[in-house]
Ligand code: ADP
C-alpha cells in the first residue's frame with residue numbers, strides 16, 4: 518500500500534472511532550475470512566446482574582448469599598461484582614473472608630464464618646470431589662436461558678446455585694449479520710459453559726461456539742483456526758483475551774475494555790460496539806481496492 522492511501526484510510530478510521538495501529542493491520546483486515554468474538558463484554562455488555570438464587574435443600578437463602586458474597590468480595594471478576602452487588606441489594610451484609618484464592622477461569626475459594634466456601638463452575642467443584650449432580654440439574658435449566666450458573670459448596674457439600682445474566686449489546690446481532698454478508702464466518706469464544714454460550718450465540722445468529730475455553734487456551738484456538746488455513750480476526754475486551762488478540766492476524770480491542778487488551782490489539786474500537794468491526798473491514802477493503 519502507498520503511505521498516502523494508508524494515511525487516508527487510518528484517518529477515516531479515526532473519524533469513525535476506529536484506531537488502527539499499523540499499516541499492516543489496515544492491509545490485513547480485508548483478508549479476514551473468520552472473526553472470533555469473545556462473549557462477555559464483547560458480544561454482551563459485560564455488566565452481569567444477579568438474577569436467581571436457588572439454595573440446596575436445608576440451606577438458608579440469606580446464609581447462602583452471605584457466604585458466597587464473602588468469598589466473591591475479593592474477586593475482580595464481573596460475575597463476582599454482580600453477586601456482591603446483588604447480595605447488597607437483598608439488604609444483606611457478609612462476613613470478612615480469609616484465605617481467598619482465585620482459580621482462573623473457574624471461580625474462587627475462601628473461608629468465611631468458619632466455613633470453607635467454594636464458588637464457581639461445576640468443573641471447579643468437581644475438582645475437589647463434591648457431588649454436583651443436583652446442582653447441575655438446576656444449573657442446566659438456568660444456562661438454557663442464557664444465564665451463567667454459579668455453583669456453590671460449603672464445607673465440601675453442595676449449597677446452591679446462583680445465576681447471573683448479561684445483556685446482549687443492542688447492535689451485536691446486526692453487526693454479526695453484516696459480517697456474514699461480507700462472507701465472514703463468525704465464531705464465539707468464551708470461558709463460560711457450553712449451554713449458556715449456545716443460548717447467547719443463538720440470540721445473535723452465531724452457530725459456531727468455542728465454550729469452556731480456559732483463558733490460557735484462547736490463543737491456541739486462534740492458532741488452530743489459522744492452521745485450518747483461515748485468516749482470523751479476534752475481538753475481545755478482557756485481560757484473558759490479550760494473548761488471543763496478539764495471536765490473531767488482526768486483533769481488535771473493545772475500547773471500553775481493559776488496557777491490557779487494548780495494548781495487545783492492532784485496532785481499537787472506541788465505541789465498544791461490534792459495528793466497529795464491520796466498519797474496520799469495509800474500510801480496509803475500500804483502501805486496498807483504491808491501491809490496486
Ligand atoms: P469469560 O470468557 O466469560 O470472561 P472466564 O474465563 O473469566 O470467562 O471464566 C470462565 C467461567 O469461570 C465463568 O463463566 C464462571 O462460570 C467461572 N468463574 C470465573 N471466575 C469466577 C468467579 N469469581 N466467581 C464465580 N465464577 C467464576
Ligand code: MG
Nearest residue numbers: 555557558755
Ligand atoms: Mg470478555
